[in-house]
Amino acid sequence: MSTYQFQRKQTDDRVEWTPEGNGETLLRTKLRLGTAIGLIDRSHLCDWLSGDRVPRLTLVTAPAGYGKSSLLSALGLRMTEAGRAFGWLSLDQDDNDPIRLLVYLAAAIDEAAPGTGRHALEILRSGQQPAEVLATRSLLSAIERIATPITLFVDDAHLLTGNATPGILCRMILSAPTNLHFVVASREDLPMDLSPLRLSQNLREIGAVSLALRPDEIQMLAERNGLAPIGARVLRALVDSTEGWAAGIQLFLLASAHGEDPQALLDQFDGRDRQLSDYLGQAVLRALRPELRDFLLQTAALDRFSDEVCQAVLPDVPCKAMIEELDRANLFVIPLDRQRKWYRYHHLFGDFLRDRLETEQPGRLAVNYAAAARWCAANGSVGEAISYAKRGGDYDFAAELIAAASEQTGQYQGDHGSLLHWIQDLPDEGLDRLPQIRLGKAWSLCFNNGHAEALAELDRVERLCAGAPADQAAILRQSAGMIRCVSACLSGDADTARLSGAEWLAAWPDARDFNRGAVTNAMAYACIARREYDFGLAAVEEAIVAHSRCRADYGVICALAVKGLLLTALGRMDDAERVVRGALDDALRLWGEHSQAAGQMSALLAEIMYETDRIEEARHHLGEGELAARQIASPELKLIQHGIGARLARLGNPAAALAILRAGIAEARAQKRPALAAQLGAGEVALLLAEGRGVEAEEVARRNATDPLAAGGRDAASDRDEPQWVAAQRVEAQRDSAIRLALSLGDYRPALAEASQQIADLRLDGRPAALITALMLKAVALLGTGAELAALRAVDEAARLAAESGLIRRIADEEPVARAVLQRYVEVRETVAPTDLAGAPMALVRRLAALCSLPAARGQAAARDQCGPAPGEPEIDLRPKERQILSLVAQGLSNRAIADSLFLSEKTVKWHLYNAYSKLDVKNRTAAALKARTAGLLD
Numbered sequence: 026m027s028t029y030q031f032q033r034k035q036t037d038d039r040v041e042w043t044p045e046g047n048g049e050t051l052l053r054t055k056l057r058l059g060t061a062i063g064l065i066d067r068s069h070l071c072d073w074l075s076g077d078r079v080p081r082l083t084l085v086t087a088p089a090g091y092g093k094s095s096l097l098s099a100l101g102l103r104m105t106e107a108g109r110a111f112g113w114l115s116l117d118q119d120d121n122d123p124i125r126l127l128v129y130l131a132a133a134i135d136e137a138a139p140g141t142g143r144h145a146l147e148i149l150r151s152g153q154q155p156a157e158v159l160a161t162r163s164l165l166s167a168i169e170r171i172a173t174p175i176t177l178f179v180d181d182a183h184l185l186t187g188n189a190t191p192g193i194l195c196r197m198i199l200s201a202p203t204n205l206h207f208v209v210a211s212r213e214d215l216p217m218d219l220s221p222l223r224l225s226q227n228l229r230e231i232g233a234v235s236l237a238l239r240p241d242e243i244q245m246l247a248e249r250n251g252l253a254p255i256g257a258r259v260l261r262a263l264v265d266s267t268e269g270w271a272a273g274i275q276l277f278l279l280a281s282a283h284g285e286d287p288q289a290l291l292d293q294f295d296g297r298d299r300q301l302s303d304y305l306g307q308a309v310l311r312a313l314r315p316e317l318r319d320f321l322l323q324t325a326a327l328d329r330f331s332d333e334v335c336q337a338v339l340p341d342v343p344c345k346a347m348i349e350e351l352d353r354a355n356l357f358v359i360p361l362d363r364q365r366k367w368y369r370y371h372h373l374f375g376d377f378l379r380d381r382l383e384t385e386q387p388g389r390l391a392v393n394y395a396a397a398a399r400w401c402a403a404n405g406s407v408g409e410a411i412s413y414a415k416r417g418g419d420y421d422f423a424a425e426l427i428a429a430a431s432e433q434t435g436q437y438q439g440d441h442g443s444l445l446h447w448i449q450d451l452p453d454e455g456l457d458r459l460p461q462i463r464l465g466k467a468w469s470l471c472f473n474n475g476h477a478e479a480l481a482e483l484d485r486v487e488r489l490c491a492g493a494p495a496d497q498a499a500i501l502r503q504s505a506g507m508i509r510c511v512s513a514c515l516s517g518d519a520d521t522a523r524l525s526g527a528e529w530l531a532a533w534p535d536a537r538d539f540n541r542g543a544v545t546n547a548m549a550y551a552c553i554a555r556r557e558y559d560f561g562l563a564a565v566e567e568a569i570v571a572h573s574r575c576r577a578d579y580g581v582i583c584a585l586a587v588k589g590l591l592l593t594a595l596g597r598m599d600d601a602e603r604v605v606r607g608a609l610d611d612a613l614r615l616w617g618e619h620s621q622a623a624g625q626m627s628a629l630l631a632e633i634m635y636e637t638d639r640i641e642e643a644r645h646h647l648g649e650g651e652l653a654a655r656q657i658a659s660p661e662l663k664l665i666q667h668g669i670g671a672r673l674a675r676l677g678n679p680a681a682a683l684a685i686l687r688a689g690i691a692e693a694r695a696q697k698r699p700a701l702a703a704q705l706g707a708g709e710v711a712l713l714l715a716e717g718r719g720v721e722a723e724e725v726a727r728r729n730a731t732d733p734l735a736a737g738g739r740d741a742a743s744d745r746d747e748p749q750w751v752a753a754q755r756v757e758a759q760r761d762s763a764i765r766l767a768l769s770l771g772d773y774r775p776a777l778a779e780a781s782q783q784i785a786d787l788r789l790d791g792r793p794a795a796l797i798t799a800l801m802l803k804a805v806a807l808l809g810t811g812a813e814l815a816a817l818r819a820v821d822e823a824a825r826l827a828a829e830s831g832l833i834r835r836i837a838d839e840e841p842v843a844r845a846v847l848q849r850y851v852e853v854r855e856t857v858a859p860t861d862l863a864g865a866p867m868a869l870v871r872r873l874a875a876l877c878s879l880p881a882a883r884g885q886a887a888a889r890d891q892c893g894p895a896p897g898e899p900e901i902d903l904r905p906k907e908r909q910i911l912s913l914v915a916q917g918l919s920n921r922a923i924a925d926s927l928f929l930s931e932k933t934v935k936w937h938l939y940n941a942y943s944k945l946d947v948k949n950r951t952a953a954a955l956k957a958r959t960a961g962l963l964d
Contacts, residue, residue: 052329052406052409053362054115054329054361054362054367054369055114055115055116055117055129056112056113056114056129056132056133056136057113057361057362057363058098058101058102058105058113058178067096067099067242070096070099070231070235070236071096071099071100071103078226079174079176079206080206080222080226080227080228080229081198081201081205081206081207081222081227081228082198082206082207082208082209082219082222082227082228082229083206083207083208083209083228083229083230083231084209084211084215084219084228084229084230084231085097085208085209085210085211085231085236086210086211086212086213086214086215086230086231086232086233087212087231087232087233087236090270090271090272090273090371091233091236091237091270091271091272092236092238092271092272093180093210093211093212093236094180094181094210094359095271096210096231096236097178097180097208097210100178100208101113101178104176109174109176110137110138110173110174110175110176111137111175111176111177111178112133112134112135112136112137112175112176112177112178113133113136113177113178113180114129114130114133114177114178114179114180115180115181115361116129116179116180116181116182116184116185117181117184117328118184118186118412119408119409119412119446120184120185120190121184121185121186121187121190121446122187122190122442122443122446123157123187123189123190123193123442124149124157124442124443125408125442125443125446126185126190126193126194127145127149127157127160127161127164127193128146128149130164130177130193130194130197131145131146131149131160131164132146133177134164134168134175134177137175137176137177138168138171138173138175140167141164141167141168141171141175142164142167143167144163144164144167145160145161145163145164145167148160148163157189157193157442159624159652161193161196161197161200164197165197165200165201165202165205168201168202168204168205169202169204170921170931171204172204173204174204174205174206175204175205175206176205176206176207176208177205177206177207177208178208178209178210179194179207179208179209179210180210181210181211181212182194182209182210182211182215183211183212183213191215191216191217192216194209194215195215195216195217198217198222199217199221199222236269236271237269237270237271238269238270238271238274239269240260240261240264243255243260243263243264243274244260246274246275246278247278250278250279250282251282252278252281252282255287259287259288263277272371272374276374307381310381316342316347317347317350317351320335320339320342320344320347320351321351321378322378322381322382322385322386323338323339323382323389323393324338324339324393325370325375325378325379325382326338326379326382326390326393326394326397326413326417327369327393327397328369328409329361329367329368329369330348330367330368330369331348331366331367331368332344332345332348332366333400333404334397334400334401335347335348337396337397337399337400338393338396338397338400348368351368352365352368358370358371359371390417391417391418391419392417393417394413394414394416394417394418394419395413395414395417395419395422397413397417398410398411398413398414398417398419398422398423399422401413402422402426407426407430408443408447410423410426411423411426411427411447414426415450415451420451420452420455421455421458423447423451423455424451424455424456424458424459424462425459426447427444427447427448427451427459427462427465428459428461428462428465430444430447431444431461431462431464431465431466432461432465434465435465435468435469436465436468436539441468441469441470441472441473442469444465444466444469445466445469445470445473448462448465448466456485457485457489460485460486460489460490460493460501461501461504463482463483463485463486463489464482464483464486464501464504464505464508466479466482467479467480467482467483467486467505467508467512468508468511470482471508471511471512471515472515472657474658476512476515476516479508479512480509480512483505483508483509486501486505487501487502487505489501490502503533503536503537503540504540506525506529506532506533506544507529507536507540507543507544509521509525510522510525510526510529510543510544510547510548511543511544511547513525513547513551514546514547514548514550514551514659515657515658515659516696517554517659517660517696517698517700517701519550519551519552519553519554519555519748519750520551520555520748520750522547522548522550522551523548523551523552523555523557526544526545526547526548526551527548529544530544530545537575538571538572538574538575538577539571539572539575539577539580541567541571542567542568542569542570542571542572542575542577542580542584543568543580545564545565545567545568545571546564546565546568546572546580546583546584546587548561548564549561549562549564549565549568549584549587549588549591550587550590550659550661552564552591553587553590553591553594553661554660554661554700554750554754555750556594556750556753556790556792558591558594558595558791561587561591562588562591562592565584565587565588565591566588568580568584568587569581569584569585569588572584578611578615579622581611582608582611582612582615582622582625582626583622583625585604585605585607585608585611585626586605586608586625586626586629588604589601589604589605589608589626589629589633590629590661592604593629593632593633593636594792594794595791595792595793596791596792596793596794596826596829596830596832597830598633598636598637598830598831598832599831601629601633602630602633602637605626605629605630605633606626606630608622608626609623609626609627609630612625612626623649624649624650624651624652624653624654625650625653625657625662626650627645627646627647627649627650627653628646628647628649628650628651628653628654628662628665628666629650629665630642630643630646630650631643631644631646631647631650631665631669632665632669634646634943635669635672635673635834636794636831636832636833636834636835637831637832637833637834638833638834638837638876638943639939639940639943639944640673640676640943641939641942641943641948642936642939642940642942642943643669643673644673644939645935645936645939646936647665647666647669647670647673650662650665650666651666654666658696660693660698660700660701663689663692663693663698663701664701664704664705666689667685667686667688667689667690667692667705668686668689668704668705668708670685671683671685671686671689671708671712672708672834672838675712675715679712679715679716682712683709683712683713686705686708686709686712687709689701689705690702690705690706690709693705699747699751699755700750700751700754700755702729703729703754703755703758703759704754704758706725706726706729706758706762707729707758707759707761707762709722709725710722710725710726710729710761710762710765710766711761711762711765713725714765714766714769714841714842715841715842719766719769719770722762722765722766722769723766726759726762726763726766729758729759729762730759757783757786757787757795760779760782760783761783761798761799761802763776763779764776764779764780764783764799764802764806765802765842767779767806768802768805768806768809768842769842771809773806773807773809773810774806774810776802776805776806776809777803777806777807777810780799780802780803780806781803783799783802784796784799784800784803787799793826793829793830793832794830794832794835796823796826797823797826797827797832797835797836798835798838798839800819800820800822800823800826801819801820801823801835801836801839801842801843801846802839802842802843803816803819804816804817804819804820804823804843804846805842805843805845805846807819807846808845808846808849813849816846816849817846817849817850817853817862818862820836820843820846820847820850821850821854821862821864821865822864823835823836824836824850824864824865824869824870824873825864825865827865827869827873828865828866828869833869833872833873833876836873837873837876837877840876840877844877844879847873847874847877847879848879848880850862850870851870851873851874851879854867854870855870901944901945901957901960901962902944903941903944903945903957903962904937904940906937907937907938907940907941907944908957908962908963909927910923910927910934910937910938910941911938911941911953911954911957911962911963912963913926913927914938914950914953914954915954915957915958915963920934920935920938938950938953941953941957945957
């Protein structure tokens with residue numbers, strides 16, 4: 026997989042951010058202020074720019090032809106003259122792809138303040154699943170870090186009609202920092218609630234009434250067109266007829282300039298908007314010489330045009346001379362760059378020209394679209410080429426372009442949004458003719474939670490193999506089988522991912538490295554649910570080797586994520602942290618701190634940090650990994666998002682914790698994931714009991730046991746028996762709830778029997794986290810039956826396991842139910858310490874006492890803070906970067922100043938501080954610096 030290190034290059038018509046060996050080309054004309062036609066002074070609409078307080082959003086809303094783009098151009102020119110930073114983006118229909126839209130927004134802002142869009146572009150164009158929200162967050166954070174005010178002009182926002190793209194722009198506006206201002210032009214109201222902006226006086230609205238040209242402005246426009254002053258009667262009639270509609274007035278002036286009688290034009294007109302544009306447009310065309318008229322009609326197919334692309338449409342016409350003549354005549358052509366190389370037609374006039382061409386020469390518009398598509402493809406504008414080909418009905422050519430780009434775009438760049446947007450509207454015969462498009466579609470659907478549709482596409486591919494040549498059929502079947510394994514892995518079907526993966530490896534011993542790496546990683550992921558940890562660790566090493574051979578960096582990172590999950594399940598927390606931190610460092614180096622790869626690793630670190638009692642760092646990483654957990658949506662990441670999220674919330678807000686758990690349970694049931702629903706359901710029961718809500722807890726436990734999905738039984742969707750691994754997880758979760766309910770009612774002997782059986786089962790599969798929890802519950806039951814020594818031995822075994830693995834929170838989280846037995850255990854260890862209760866180190870015992878706020882721990886904790894670590898406690902091990910940052914904290918520098926001096930983001934500085942707080946057992950900057958200095962840890 027290519028490593029994307031972006032470098033900014035400019036040509037006459039493009040801006041390129043170029044990775045190794047492959048460039049993502051952006052149309053520079055979309056990022057450049059256009060030159061308004063016959064620009065006149067509209068100071069009364071521009072003066073707000075010079076005020077002390079510029080609103081966050083200036084919204085210019087009016088129907089077509091009211092001069093919205095001209096006003097934005099006038100505002101932009103004023104900003105240029107004043108030396109103020111601004112970016113420009115002209116939208117088109119292809120921008121309904123969320124990734125394309127965000128790429129252009131980032132590029133436009135980067136034009137205003139070079140460097141601010143770099144991280145967002147790295148996120149969006151790296152070899153990974155797109156991360157729209159993370160890219161937006163990165164972009165806004167970069168803007169906030171600079172002092173320069175930036176204005177972003179967005180023209181033609183009404184063209185954002187997709188399901189997601191209007192929301193992206195709206196979220197950016199509503200979340201913008203104070204130094205970012207938007208000026209947005211649209212034919213329609215934006216689909217957003219503007220009341221917060223209105224209430225905060227952060228909105229300025231300019232509508233059709235304000236945009237309507239006044240009589241003095243019409244006279245000024247006539248003068249700019251070289252016309253004599255308009256008589257008062259004609260002027261009144263023109264204002265009455267057009268209501269100040271700029272496009273109609275401009276067309277009227279053009280027709281008059283080419284010999285039409287002004288009064289006759291007005292006398293014959295009856296109606297507004299489209300009727301007026303058609304009538305006056307025909308009047309304009311009538312006055313042109315035939316060659317120029319035909320040039321207008323033929324080139325109207327082009328969204329933007331230069332003499333080169335026009336020459337491709339009209340090879341026998343002197344296109345450069347024609348464009349220069351149109352420009353001189355001011356015939357509704359708008360220059361898109363200062364070199365006047367690229368142009369577009371006024372939207373309304375372009376619509377009229379296309380309709381006129383189709384009326385006069387049926388079928389010619391499609392021919393011109395096809396010629397434009399081929400020119401764009403030959404000149405590196407694949408997205409534009411696909412759009413033109415589809416509009417012209419040349420679906421075969423569009424399919425060929427998509428087929429050629431699908432693997433690189435989807436599998437190696439992870440740009441699933443663009444690929445699915447390209448494929449949209451392609452007829453089935455095109456997809457059947459080039460089945461690799463269906464493979465690309467299936468792959469991208471897997472990463473957009475479209476597993477059922479993806480499998481249907483793969484079924485179609487495999488049916489097509491029957492009529493394909495043997496070698497081609499083999500390649501298609503190999504890739505289809507690989508995607509099936511990946512889909513099963515991501516959707517939580519562990520049995521299919523594990524077993525069909527083994528069959529695939531046997532069937533394709535010489536498979537290409539990318540496919541082999543994807544399949545073995547899917548198998549390894551399945552082993553987490555199936556508790557086949559040794560096999561999973563071996564498979565993940567194969568995946569790392571295969572992806573490394575083909576330079577699939579994101580594949581390697583995903584394999585390391587699976588390895589981290591496997592090690593965490595085995596309680597090898599130090600090894601898990603080393604692997605995941607190393608992968609996070611790689612992700613940060615390759616794609617930046619806001620990439621999905623980094624987010625995925627942060628989610629895994631959140632669990633590791635929580636279980637090892639580094640709470641602030643766990644909170645930090647959970648926030649950083651939230652979007653990755655939502656996008657990838659695997660059961661393991663969902664368990665972190667909702668399970669660890671609830672446990673963190675419970676420390677300060679039990680109501681929020683309950684809401685997190687219930688949201689996760691609802692999602693698990695909607696996605697038909699019974700094991701996940703059962704695990705989160707057990708967490709809900711435990712939380713309710715800890716809060717003293719026993720009746721509710723009993724009802725939830727009863728529902729969990731009888732709900733067909735949560736309880737398992739048979740899979741209603743496929744009518745298959747419940748997989749063994751699902752049954753095992755369900756039984757474990759239900760037994761946990763049964764033990765807790767019995768303990769809450771004082772039924773200690775039934776609780777003891779269930780806990781003993783749970784422990785016996787857990788000793789077989791080697792998961793210390795669950796075993797620690799079961800031992801603590803057993804200890805409570807034993808103490809309740811009067812078997813104090815046996816209870817203390819159970820606690821000591823749990824503490825010993827916690828010391829060996831680092832799973833400290835597993836004991837601390839049981840404090841609400843196990844407080845009495847924990848208190849007794851600490852007392853005995855501090856005084857008697859018999860040999861059969863000395864398995865856990867005393868340092869851990871004291872730490873647990875402090876975590877659970879047990880009375881005997883308070884004095885010891887204070888003494889430890891003053892005197893340093895107690896004998897036997899590990900020394901504080903700060904990483905070099907943590908020491909460096911704490912040294913600067915000790916000098917009085919703010920987080921932002923530290924970030925600037927070390928060339929880090931402020932968020933990264935906070936992350937290192939959270940880690941240092943946890944190691945030093947403090948809660949703020951001052952205490953951390955003091956303790957580190959006292960311990961001799963600072964330079």
